[in-house]
Amino acid sequence: MFSLFKKSCPITEVFPEGFVDIHSHFLPGIDDGAKTIEESIELLLKMSSYGIQNFTTTPHVMAGVWENSSDAILDKRDLVLEELEKRDLSFIKLEAAAEYMLDEQFVELLKKRDLLTLGEDTLLVEMSYLNAPVNLFELLFDIQMAGYQPILAHPERYCFYHHNFEIFHKLKEAGFRFQLNLLSLTGYYGNSIQKIAEQLLKKGMIDFTGSDTHHMKHLEAFKKIGTEKNLKLLKPILKNNQELSPFS
Numbered sequence: 522m523f524s525l526f527k528k529s530c531p532i533t534e535v536f537p538e539g540f541v542d543i544h545s546h547f548l549p550g551i552d553d554g555a556k557t558i559e560e561s562i563e564l565l566l567k568m569s570s571y572g573i574q575n576f577t578t579t580p581h582v583m584a585g586v587w588e589n590s591s592d593a594i595l596d597k598r599d600l601v602l603e604e605l606e607k608r609d610l611s612f613i614k615l616e617a618a619a620e621y622m623l624d625e626q627f628v629e630l631l632k633k634r635d636l637l638t639l640g641e642d643t644l645l646v647e648m649s650y651l652n653a654p655v656n657l658f659e660l661l662f663d664i665q666m667a668g669y670q671p672i673l674a675h676p677e678r679y680c681f682y683h684h685n686f687e688i689f690h691k692l693k694e695a696g697f698r699f700q701l702n703l704l705s706l707t708g709y710y711g712n713s714i715q716k717i718a719e720q721l722l723k724k725g726m727i728d729f730t731g732s733d734t735h736h737m738k739h740l741e742a743f744k745k746i747g748t749e750k751n752l753k754l755l756k757p758i759l760k761n762n763q764e765l766s767p768f769s
């Protein structure tokens with residue numbers, strides 16, 4: 522049967538004017554995102570064709586895997602900015618922060634306050650898809666004591682929480698804000714992640730959204746976000762990213 526909620530709409534109609542994507546991997550050769558500067562530009566142009574032109578991109582910082590220093594990240598940001606200018610694409614606005622894995626390296630960086638933030642004092646953090654750190658709530662406390670506000674990246678993707686929805690309430694009560702991956706609403710990561718994403722949205726538990734773009738395959742799937750159902754779910758929160766904009 523034809524369902525109103527299956528009705529699709531162009532992706533260009535989803536995002537409000539000035540929307541800032543706060544989670545992506547556009548900097549070249551620094552993590553598992555864009556490999557080359559050419560790829561960085563291609564991804565940014567594709568996003569721009571979807572109506573998103575403002576980005577705080579967030580390379581991984583992960584012990585033993587992507588040990589990117591703040592300086593290395595900012596150097597790559599400058600490289601991409603130069604290339605955008607060279608190609609007359611300065612309407613694309615780019616800033617950089619990071620997506621910090623909650624690991625031992627993060628603890629060291631936190632002690633040194635050597636962290637790149639979204640807005641004034643906001644940190645984008647993630648945890649392993651296998652399990653949460655045993656000291657998760659202690660870590661959260663340390664982050665807050667150091668004067669930062671944490672956003673947990675893609676809470677819907679931690680499958681070990683799917684049978685314990687109550688933990689999402691606990692995390693929020695303790696002070697995490699949640700960033701949803703927009704692709705979760707397309708089923709790209711699987712049905713159960715889509716379901717949890719929708720549940721979190723319906724309960725008003727999502728604070729921010731991000732594309733978490735790594736490569737072109739993500740951006741092909743991205744078009745599927747444009748449905749009446751998703752539009753309704755996302756409408757109340759898409760404007761929230763503005764709070765973290767480095768451009769206004």
Ligand SMILES: [Fe+2]
Pocket residue numbers: 544545546620674733
């Ligand atoms: Fe990410």
